[in-house]
Amino acid sequence: MSKLFFKGRIDARQNHVISGYNVKRDVKAGTEEAPINIVVPTEARKAEIEALVSEHTIVAHIAVDSEQPENTVELDTLLSKPQTITYEKTPNRNEACICGSGKKYKKCCA
Template sequence: MSDKFFFKGKKEKKPKHSSYGFNTKRAAKAGTEESPFLLLVNTPVRKAEIEQILQENNLIAKIEVKADVSENIAELEGFLNKPKTITVVAQPQRNEPCPCGSGKKYKKCCA
């Protein structure tokens, strides 16, 4: 008798390589040897300043000095000025002990 009426599911097993393992499609992190920043500066003095910033933050970049082109360090500024995650301390629940140390419940002390 065929399994056409009673079988639920796939007849072929799913190949293992597609369900787990090394992720080959990940993006390389900017500022590393694999994906260095591409920066343009106007003067060698400015290049030295940028190299100092890169050393402090352990980053890698390819810096070109061109006097006739406007400066372009947007990649570096975007990486350095990333917004920080804000964490908020949760307020205690009504029946928990009060954080002031009185020993009373929060609802009878500081609520």
């Protein structure tokens, strides 16, 4: 018998595969589907956060509660995303040197 033989009903197997949990869903925090929750102690701080949220087009639920400590962790993580670092390409051997000497790169700084 073949190694690829499947015992059971094919239609039941396909339904099981389709109904799995989708871990690669593209829902980002701070959108209408997944708003972030922020707790602030005063109305003045709420106004500051609202201005910051509107500037960066983030959807957030801001609650004012003086009894709880300020919780802006989700907002801080959205605002401090690491930027992609790009490096300058080193010149090829026969191109002009980057130091400005006028020589070829292979004869100057290589």
